[in-house]
Amino acid sequence: MDRELLIEIGSEEIPAGWLPDLTTQLARNLDALLKEFRLEADAATEGYSTPRRLTARVAKLAERQEDLEELVTGPPVSAAFAKTGEPTPAAAGFAKKYAVEVSALERHETPKGIYLAYRVRQRGKATVDVLADVLGRLLRGMSFPKQMRWDAFLDDGKGDLVFARPIRWLVLMYGGRVVPFMIRRSELAEGSNVQEIRSGSQTYGHRFLTTSGRAGRAIKIKTFEDYQARLLENFVILDRSERESRIRRELETHARKLGGRVSSIVAAESSLLKEVPDLVEYPAVVAGHYSVEFLELPQEVLTTTMIHHQHFFPVVDEEGKLKPAFLTVVNMQPEKPEVIARNAERVLAARLRDARFFWDEDRKTPLASRIDRLSTILFHKKLGTYREKADRVAALARWIATEALGQPPAVADQAELAGRLAKADLGTDMVRELTELQGTMGGIYAREEGQPEAVWKAIYYHYLPVGVEADAAPSKQQLGSAAITWTAVALADKLDSIAGMFAAGERPTGSRDPLGLRRQAQGVVKILADLPELAGLSMPVRVGPMLARAGEAFPAAAGTTVDRGPLLSFMSDRLVYLLEQRGYDVRSVRAVVHSGIEQVSPLEARMKLEALAHMSGSEALLGVAALLKRVKNITKGVTSTPAEWAGVQGRIVEPAERALWDQMNARAAGIRDAAAKGDYREAFAGIAALQPAVAKFFDDVLVMAEDEGLRQARLALVAALRDLIMDIADLSEIVTES
Template sequence: MKDLLFEIGTEELPAGFLVPAMEQLASLFRTKAEKLKLVFAGLRTYGTPRRLALVVEQLTERQEDSREELLGPSKQAAFDDQGKPTRAAEGFARSKGVTVDQLSLVATPKGEYLKLVRQVAGVATETVLPELLKEILVELSFAKSMKWGSNQLTFARPIQWLLTRFGDDTVVFEHEGIVSSNLSRGHRFLAPDTFTVATAADYERALEERFVIADVERRRQRVLDEIKAAVAVAGFGDGAEVAVDQGLLDTVTNLVECPFGVCGRFAEKFLQIPAEVLITSMREHQKYFPVIDRQGSLLPGFVAVNNTRVRQIEVTRTGHERVLRARLEDAFFFFESDKKIRLAERLEALSGIIFQARLGSMRDKVDRIVKLTRLLADMLEPTVAEDACRAALLCKADLTSNMVGEFPSLQGVMGSAYGAHDGEADSVAVAIAEHYLPLRAGSPLPTTATGALVGLADRIDTIAGCFGIGQTPTGTTDPFGLRRLALAVLHIIEHYRYGLPLSDLLYKALALYGDKVAGGAATVEQIMTFIKGRFVNDCAARGLDARAVDAASSVAFDDVNDCLQRIEALIAIKRQESFEVLAGSFKRIRNIIKDHQELEVDRSLLTEPAEQELYTVYQRLHAAGEQRLPRRDYSGFLEEMLALKEPVDRFFDDVMVMAEDEAVRNNRLNLLTGIGTLILAIGDISRMHGGL
């Protein structure tokens, strides 16, 4: 067993490319090794801006021997009438390097066929590694690749060197004029010379001696240590600390090979700008970490992470401060100039921003959002209706501001700040920001009903409009993020426990577009199917029982929270042994009644004791349903329905449902249909049969 090391040296790779590429390295090797029957103990990957590396621990020095079975032509094609081999048989044998005598006949579902069985001896690992590693290199894919110079194959950045070690030996292969060797390179500035790597075990240590921390997790921790240390000596006091954004930390980690932190300052006047603006300017444009106090308030400081040791730290600090100052001066100017125009005065400018070419402008969208918000508020939250409608009117006004033009990610945040400056009610200002929440799955939801209502109206308008013009998501495209919007709608409705008839709302949303969209039942059904699909996927992601979700959502989905309550009741009841039998009986009932709709039962036609007993139980359950179902006591109703188990079993044992007498037959079908209707009030439990 030997360790294998494979390093691809490049020009600086984008930070977002490293982790996916490292995952590919491991996945590609694992797949190819399994195919080649190469056994190994473990895999490790490394990545820095200038290198991607794979270490395979205890890789076997020889392939495993294998038994190969190759199917040839059929017996009919392989032998003529005299039993002599045909050209097909001889050709198959020749192509495999054997004679026809070495072939055998084997029976298959399609008849007898010639087959070759042979033992294949494994070859030395070092003979297959060159091609294996070259295939991995060629098959690595990136979000964006190019051909560099005269090269014919694409890669994220130009490849500069290839390092391979299998034990003490180099695995030699050539790629686009670069021949693999035992040489690597250290930090571009601090240790730029090439150096020899003896074995895979020496790799990480040798790089660290040359100012390269190859392990991503160790480098991330070093970044954290550096930025904390930089703040500690910056003079902000004991309460100062770094505001660590995990996304920024990941990015910075993959921008450097050896991090060195420097803490800088900016003028306190910039703290007049909303904190989100300062943070966005530092994070998105400069990749700086903000400095905060114990209460989480911003301090006039930041931490930059350099990829090289700083000799004159004051010069470096001044350089970072100068760059950031220019950014913040722009932001300060935008903020002050934007405040001179009230949000309400910006509404008409929205006519110049296109929402969607066939659906009109953002001004048109705002009008629809206001109407939908009024509808939702009157239905769900009447006490906040006026504030919600005001927030809906102003929710997109900041799109015309200079600040959002410079920082698009701050839409809503700036609207809220400008609304507060204009003297809008606090609930209105908060809702302007919160109507964009949640930004993604798992992120925070609106904290106020006002923000939730505007957010629902905005998303429902977009979903309805896009489906109304046929702009629906496909397997590869979703330009308006409709999947994300649908999930946000579901989560807001669930969080606020809104009893909201979705289909009615969609009809009204489509109607607001007039003749711009197809607003009929077919469109509503298509949207409901789409939203239900997101609901089912979301339930699966939460770990809810898939059969219970299917049973409940298949009978009714219009009210999301009602559907969730029925799912919870079904999950609870399925643990009882008698439920499995009841689910099987209901499946049998569904198969018998099919499309039968009549429910009226004539008691005088019930002549068999078993059907009389079943009718008595049905009447009791019908009465219980009238009490429990309106108050959504689904668990209690399901508990009572378990009483059907034995009467239903006796009914099917003792009673011929499809009697010759048509009146008797229909009466029995009516009874079973009535029982089925009661069960379907909660879910189609036949879908849960056999799934316990």
């Protein structure tokens, strides 16, 4: 009969940001372990969590392990017996290993011949007898962004049991009964105040809330249903989505009472709504106010202070303007919400008073005169200070505006100025205090100083984009007249960091990317891929030349080395990532980036993919693509020049090859022109139109003719076909391997 399995790991407060992943890990790892232990479950494990517990439940789990039956093969029969019929040492050894006679071994037929074999049978153990092993492995298998030692170990000989925070209790119940399990404590720590943790049937409710008796006392439970109900009685909502919807509901209600709604910035620019449900076990919302006079501060300062520093939700009116009010989610059923509100108001007011002081002080010093002070802030030990970075970014932004984007000197001047000022806010008190506002504050201070939009917005948004989605901020509308200057500055800053860090030997490896270079590289390819939408520019801009230019600022003499290979493949990976994130087929992505990041512009790659997606149903295009693979194989090392092409005509004889030559003559120029104009649908349509001729050619003509001249002519013909297609995309990649 199947019974319920319930596991609860009671812990001290686990970091909110970790909980979603830990919950998934717990359920997924338990599923895998049950399978490994041959314990049949009727459904996937359910995972739950609150800040103080990780819970897994399997509704119905078999009472016994399935029996194990496994055929182990030994030596081949041909080598198992001597001429006399006696078993050879190989056969005898194999039989001995399983403690049976050679005569008891089976004969097992395989494609390679007949082998001696032994059938291992192991009767499954009772589930209760293996669950302790399952839990041990489950605890060992969890991985954390940062793990802690807490003087705990298991009896599995593997030493310290690390965890997110100390484990304080454990529930391990099967069919309503406790399965014994124990976490031991190190000898040095163990004593009256530090004891081993034994599995039990007791959980714990909210730290402070209770309807009767002392809060936080142990609660006896029987089943999962009972567990969830008892937790709720004791002010713990186990289901995260329930906590989240409760929070949303209460936020809405309270915002309405204040005559407004929660600012959309919360959802757009922060993870606050995602984080709060993992900070509380029993959420409620409390409303507070702040003095109207603080509304004179830039709204970015107000919202950042509230959202990032206090986890408060700013409230706006119907027009989206901030009201002097906020909402906060508390882990309480407050007896006196006004007490909590008043305290929260005081904390916020203190922070806002600081912010107002910074705002007044910072504006006494113009941004331009802050640049020299950047020489006291280190960018990287091999790459110098931010003062030096400012110079590099200014020069690179000018070069990008002029050379890559073809802009007149007036625009280049503005890009250079914005590039120079971009990091100046790092020396302001406001940014030292509210680091999230770097860039934003520089833009605001530049605006206050009367810089034109093309300059201040280029500074304001220069850390963006952080996402690769087509609609990741900023939008062209947000950028206004700064669209082009921003493009130059945002690219220059990121390219400088990437080229510089690679030169300094700081390339990201595996999960290690402390400087966020991957995100910055994604920003670069995102800007270039979306140039028309972001800046109204349609020219294809390649990464290669810009990176090369950025790299010139880091001469090897300064203790840095420039190795373009890894840098280019790094950029290429980021482009592939962006394209795949946008939903393009992996094979199509490979087809359009085959010539490498130096040759490919992200915009062209994107447009080619859009065209390919449009033509995805085309049998003709797939037909050509399939044959291209063959063409590539037989033309390895064969070049096609116009002279060779011209020589082909006189030497080919078969109707099918003449037809292909005619078709290519008729269509090649059109295909190339279409590609040059960026009309890839037209180009791919042209290639698809070659399909009948190409197919007939390969049906009728033997390329590898015996006659040397004829063979050369035919190879030149198909090499020309290859190059015509490959100049646009390596279509052989889009063919499904059969």
